[in-house]
Amino acid sequence: MPKVNPLPAEELSWRCDPRSFPFKTTGEIPSLQEIIGQERAMRAIDFGLGVANHNYNIFVLGESGTGKSSTIKDIIEAKAKNEPVPDDWCYVFNFSDPDSPMAINLPPGSGFLLAGDMDERIEALRRDIPKVFESKDYEKHRDEILEGQQERTRAIFFRLEQKALERGFILKKTVSGLSVVPARNNKAMSPEEFNSLPGEKKAAVEQELVIMQDKLSDAIREARVIEKETKERINALDREVVQYVVNPLINELLDKYKAFKGVVEFLYKVKENILENIDDFRPKEEVPLTLGGIRLQRPEPTFERYRVNLIVNNRDTEGAPVVFETNPTYYNLFGRIEYRVQFGVAMTDFMMIKGGSVHRANGGYLIVNAFDILRNIFVYDSIKRTLKNGEVRIEDVWEQYRLISTTMLKPAPIPVNIKLVVIGEPFIYYLLYNLDTEYRKLFKVKADFDNVMARDDSNIQKYAHFIAARCREEGLLPFDPAGVGKIIESGARMAGDKEKLTTRFNDIKNLIIEASYWAGVEGANTVSASHVERAQKERIYRNSKIEDKLREYIKNDTIMVATVGSVVGQVNGIAVLDPGDYAFGKPSRITARTFMGDAGVVNIEREVKLSGRIHNKALMILTNFLGERFAQNYPLTLSASITFEQLYEEIEGDSATCTEVYALLSSLSALPLDQGIAVTGSMNQRGEVQPIGGVNEKIEGFFEVCMAKGLTGKQGVIIPKRNVRNLMLKKEVIEAVREGRFSVYPIEMVDEGMEILAGTPVGERDSNGKFPEGTVNHLVEKKLLRLAKGLKEFGRAPEKKPKAEEEKKDKAEDAKKDF
Numbered sequence: 001m002p003k004v005n006p007l008p009a010e011e012l013s014w015r016c017d018p019r020s021f022p023f024k025t026t027g028e029i030p031s032l033q034e035i036i037g038q039e040r041a042m043r044a045i046d047f048g049l050g051v052a053n054h055n056y057n058i059f060v061l062g063e064s065g066t067g068k069s070s071t072i073k074d075i076i077e078a079k080a081k082n083e084p085v086p087d088d089w090c091y092v093f094n095f096s097d098p099d100s101p102m103a104i105n106l107p108p109g110s111g112f113l114l115a116g117d118m119d120e121r122i123e124a125l126r127r128d129i130p131k132v133f134e135s136k137d138y139e140k141h142r143d144e145i146l147e148g149q150q151e152r153t154r155a156i157f158f159r160l161e162q163k164a165l166e167r168g169f170i171l172k173k174t175v176s177g178l179s180v181v182p183a184r185n186n187k188a189m190s191p192e193e194f195n196s197l198p199g200e201k202k203a204a205v206e207q208e209l210v211i212m213q214d215k216l217s218d219a220i221r222e223a224r225v226i227e228k229e230t231k232e233r234i235n236a237l238d239r240e241v242v243q244y245v246v247n248p249l250i251n252e253l254l255d256k257y258k259a260f261k262g263v264v265e266f267l268y269k270v271k272e273n274i275l276e277n278i279d280d281f282r283p284k285e286e287v288p289l290t291l292g293g294i295r296l297q298r299p300e301p302t303f304e305r306y307r308v309n310l311i312v313n314n315r316d317t318e319g320a321p322v323v324f325e326t327n328p329t330y331y332n333l334f335g336r337i338e339y340r341v342q343f344g345v346a347m348t349d350f351m352m353i354k355g356g357s358v359h360r361a362n363g364g365y366l367i368v369n370a371f372d373i374l375r376n377i378f379v380y381d382s383i384k385r386t387l388k389n390g391e392v393r394i395e396d397v398w399e400q401y402r403l404i405s406t407t408m409l410k411p412a413p414i415p416v417n418i419k420l421v422v423i424g425e426p427f428i429y430y431l432l433y434n435l436d437t438e439y440r441k442l443f444k445v446k447a448d449f450d451n452v453m454a455r456d457d458s459n460i461q462k463y464a465h466f467i468a469a470r471c472r473e474e475g476l477l478p479f480d481p482a483g484v485g486k487i488i489e490s491g492a493r494m495a496g497d498k499e500k501l502t503t504r505f506n507d508i509k510n511l512i513i514e515a516s517y518w519a520g521v522e523g524a525n526t527v528s529a530s531h532v533e534r535a536q537k538e539r540i541y542r543n544s545k546i547e548d549k550l551r552e553y554i555k556n557d558t559i560m561v562a563t564v565g566s567v568v569g570q571v572n573g574i575a576v577l578d579p580g581d582y583a584f585g586k587p588s589r590i591t592a593r594t595f596m597g598d599a600g601v602v603n604i605e606r607e608v609k610l611s612g613r614i615h616n617k618a619l620m621i622l623t624n625f626l627g628e629r630f631a632q633n634y635p636l637t638l639s640a641s642i643t644f645e646q647l648y649e650e651i652e653g654d655s656a657t658c659t660e661v662y663a664l665l666s667s668l669s670a671l672p673l674d675q676g677i678a679v680t681g682s683m684n685q686r687g688e689v690q691p692i693g694g695v696n697e698k699i700e701g702f703f704e705v706c707m708a709k710g711l712t713g714k715q716g717v718i719i720p721k722r723n724v725r726n727l728m729l730k731k732e733v734i735e736a737v738r739e740g741r742f743s744v745y746p747i748e749m750v751d752e753g754m755e756i757l758a759g760t761p762v763g764e765r766d767s768n769g770k771f772p773e774g775t776v777n778h779l780v781e782k783k784l785l786r787l788a789k790g791l792k793e794f795g796r797a798p799e800k801k802p803k804a805e806e807e808k809k810d811k812a813e814d815a816k817k818d819f
Contacts, residue, residue, distance in 0.1 A: 004752045006716060006743035012729045014498040016485035020457070021464055025478035025526050031469035035071050036462045037453030037503040045072065048445030049079055049365075049419065054387055057420040057442055059370070061429045062449025065506035068423050069324075069367075072447075076322050076365045076421065083320035086363025089312040089414055090114065091350050093305040095269045101309075101350035103412045104262040108314035114263065115308040117256070118270075121249045122303050125274065128245045129281035138241055142234060149230040153223045160219045168205070169212050178220070180212040238278050246274055270306050277301075304351050311335070311355030312362065320364035325357040328368045330378045333357050334386075335394040337409055353411055358392045362416045370424025370432075383420065387442050392416045452500040455492060459501055463488050470509050476516035479527045486532035487511060493696065493728040511535055533731070543582035547701075550586055555708045559646055561587045562675035563709045569593060569667035571757065572678040573644070573659035574702055574717070575651070576694035583694065585701020587678055589645040590656065592663035596787050596794070597639030601626075601664065604643035605651055612652030621654075622661055624685050625750075629777070630784050632769075637788040640664060654682040655692035658718070658750050662757055669779035673757040676715035677745070678702040687750045691722040696729055703733050703742060711736065716743030718753045751776075 023029050035042060041060070048058040060068050088111025091101040106114060132138055157178075161171050170183040182189045182205050197205065250271045257263040274281075280301035314321065325332060335356035339346040357366060373379045378397050386392050391413040399408060422443065429446065432439040453459055464484045471478055479487070490511055494502035502508065512527075514535035519527040553559040561572060573590045576583055603619045605611035611619075619642070627636045642660050644651060658681040666673045680698050682690040692698075699717045706715045724746050736742035747753045751762040754776055763775025771778035 004745050004747055004756060006745050007724065007727075007737070009734050009738035011724060012727050012734050012737060012744060014455075014489065014492055014728065016460065016488045018481035018485045020460065021481040021484055023464075023481065025480055026464065026468035026471055026484065027478035029465055029468050031472055032462060032465035034462075035067070035075075036459060036466070037501070038066075038071065038449055041071075041447045041449045042075075044445055044447040045075055048421075048447065049076065051445075054390060054417070055441055056444050057387065058422070058445045058447055059429050059443045060421060060423045060447045060449065061426045063451045063504065064425070065504035066449045066451055067503070067505045068449050071449075072421055072423065073322070073324055073367060076367070080320040080322050080364055081318060083364070085314050085317050085319060086321065086417075087312075088112065088310065088314055089355070089359060089362070091309040091311060091353050091411055092266050093307075093350055095273055095305070099409055101353065101409060101411045102262070102266070103414050104260070104266065104308075105414075106257075106260060106263070108317060110257075110260075111308070111310045112313050112315045114253075114257065115310045117253055118306060118308045121253070122306050124249055125245065125281060126303065129242055129278070130283045132241045132245060133238075133282055135241075138237070141237055145230055145233050145237065149226055152226050156219050156222055156226075160215060163215065164212055167208050167212060169209065171216070178216060180209060180216050182209065235278075239275050242275060242278055242281070246271055273305070304349055307351060309351045309353055311353060312359050321361050322365045322367070323357045323361040324367045326369075326372075328357070328372050328379055329376050330382060330397055331356065333368075333379060334382060334392060335359060337394060337396060337411075348409060350409065350411070353394055353409070355394075356392075358386060358416060358418065359414065361418050362392075362414070363418070365419045365421060367421045367423065370422045370428045373422070374428070384438050384442060386416060387418075387420060388438075390415060390417070449503070451503055452495040452497065453503050455495075455497075455499050455501045460488055463491065463501065466505065466508070467512055470512050471516070474509075474513060474516075476513065477519050477525065477527050479512075479515075482529040483515065483527040483532055486529040487515070489728070490532070490536065496693070496696070496726050496728075498725050498728065511539075514539065540582065544584065546577070546579060547582070547584040547586075547704075551704055551708055554587065554705050561589055561705060563706050563715055564712060565675050566672035567675055568670055568672045569663055570675070571659050571663045571666070571673050572675060572702070573656045574678050574680045574698040575653075575656070576697050576701075583697050585694065585698040587702050587705050588647065590642065590659050590663050591645055592640060592642045592660070592667045594638055594640040594664065594667045594783070594787075596790050598637050598791060599639040600636075601640045601642060604641055605647065610647065610650050612650060614654050615651055615656075618654035618657040618682065619660070621683065621685055622657055622664070625661065625683070625687055626664070628685065629687075630781050634785065634788050636784065637791050638668075638784060640667070653692075654690075655680050655694075657681070657683045658689060658753055661750055662754055665754055665776060665780055666758065668783045669758075669776050670783070671758040671760055671776060671779065674714070674759070676706070676712060677718060677743075677757055678716075679718045679753060679757070681718065681720045681747070681750075681753070683750050689720040689722070689747050689750055689753070691720045691726070695719055695723040695726050699727075699729060699744060700733055703736065706742065707732075711741045713741050715741075716745060718745045718747055718756060721746035721748045 041062070045058060045060070048056055058072075060072050062068050085108040087105040088108055090104045090106065090111050092104055094100050094102045104111075157171070164170055164180060165183070165186065168183055169180050170186065170188055171178055172181050172188055182194055184193065194202070194205070250267055254264060254267050257267070280303070333356045335358075336354050337348055338352040338354060339348045340352070341347070368383075373383060382397075393413045394411045396408055420442075426448075432443075467479050467484055467487055470476065487508065488501065491501040491508060492498060494504060494507060511532065515527050515532040518534045518538065519531040522531070524531065550559065554561045562570075563572075569592045571590055572587050574585050574587050577586050601619060601623045603611055603616065606616055606619070623636075630636060642663060644656075659679040661683065662673060662679060665671075678698075680692055680695065682692050684690060699719065702715075702717050706712075727744075733742065737744060745753070745756055747756075754762050758776060761772070761775050763771040763777040765771055765777075771781055
């Protein structure tokens, strides 16, 4: 097997050449005007925005910080500018059904004009109609009508009174009204006088009294008819004079809005309602209103029913509306009906209907966050219902949960035509896609934002323009080519690949801001590489308290990790700890012990339920690897235990598989392993080393521990060769490698790492199927064979001795007892 050489310093990172930038500072180059690294997502978004179908809504998914929100907003706003402005929407009073306000749509800006026109007309009517009733002409005509009524009424009762006198009766006013009573000498008879009349005379008077009472009833009935006619004439007069005020005002609006059927119908109903409620416009006398001795304010007539409630005003909108709802509660999206409390009673009317984001986005685009619409009650189902039915309703969703039903407004639904764009994490997209069949029908377009892009010359230059754009937007110092190069190198480090750059531009933006700050602290006019490096170091220092504490525990041997010497069955593995804001590598001691038995390889972490499923799988792969290599001619019979020492939390992943193999082979072969070399890497059943994640953090984590305990020049880390392209190590590690104080070994097969750690060839079977003497495999096989034989001998039953010998032995025992 060829010897594995450590990587040269040049392969431990990629460096961006500042000479590739044709500028002195980013202030000389234009800002980036395009989205980079998201070709797939851009094509999906263009497709989704172009399809005019209510089922082709867009779900934008990707990691946080990839610019999903800002990108989709910029794209939609640019597209919306060239699209028509949608209609205004108003609610008006429904004179036929007051509990169901009517919805009216008008061209953009016309709704605002109509609302203003109606307010002006209401003020004009309230001002001018009272003046009509106070005019001399009106009073003259009214007085004429009333005088005519009075004359006719007087004539009726005068004739009745004359007839009564002729028949010996008079009309007398009583509490209950007029009555006919017998008279003598034109004076009403007393009851005594009437009773003293002779019987025949009295009967004749009573008969005449009945006739006169009928005539009185006829006169009163005729007077009432005259009074009714008078009221009708006065009402007709009122309507006539009011029409002189109303007709010009309303007819002007009818002519102005004649092209809109809904407005015309509303105006006709307004006109008719005004004429039916003329008394509301009459001047009112101030009559105090009291309740329980408390003077109350007399309620004024309301004219709200004639107003227009403009809930969507697109007067100043340019192109189609784009609404980014950051707090998509039910009422923020779908509108609400507000209330006012008066005398302890909650009251509302159609003017208190408020539109939501769906109304404002009608005819355009609505952007919401997936997590927000899922955590707000009623929102997700209501959004789907709106998209399916093509209409939005304003209603009280809590009405169905109340114990007592109350009278509520039921505004007419408004037709909607919106393109909904939902932004969220990938797990939400796949959760909804797999669990909700309606979701699949309504969101047919997936715009998947990648977190990396190719590191080519074009994207490198675009990165520089992106830096220039952020500097201008945030008012930062310009970057020189070296500073730009260092930012781009950081992009490759975040991507975890020399051939890629990260598209998590929010993180890049934060680094740009911090580097500019430190440049300003140092009094520099431009941001250079040293300022970017300082920003990175300062950020690490702010977030690395846990790492520093762990390194301190390792240094003072509280956490036992050896970096010098050799030990049998012990090797250093490396894990990545990521609390969330900062990830770092943590070395751990892994030990293995082998002994006689048939329990196989026991994972102690698994036994105590501190091992995840992937780690358990890795142990099974390890066992199968050993069985394939050493159990072709006899069973793999051993008991072995593997554990992560001083581990007190769950372990998951397979990146320690190679490490565990080395500890196990060392224990079986009794060959000590170099404690100055840590190992990371996964493996398959063929012994091929597979790539792992966090390779930079792992190397740097072990390097920091070696630095703390003292570099010897023999320390290093074994990594999978397939991870070499992921190396973007920090400058301190690269310098140590260049000076020969630290090494990074890339391996393709697991045997290569064993030779580095043990300093002994692993060995391959010869033509006779034997491993060379003294090799690792030979020593392991020898130990396994001895364990297998030992277990077999231990389990064999003891041989039976001849019967004569047994009898002789028994006699000797008996003689001994007798003695």
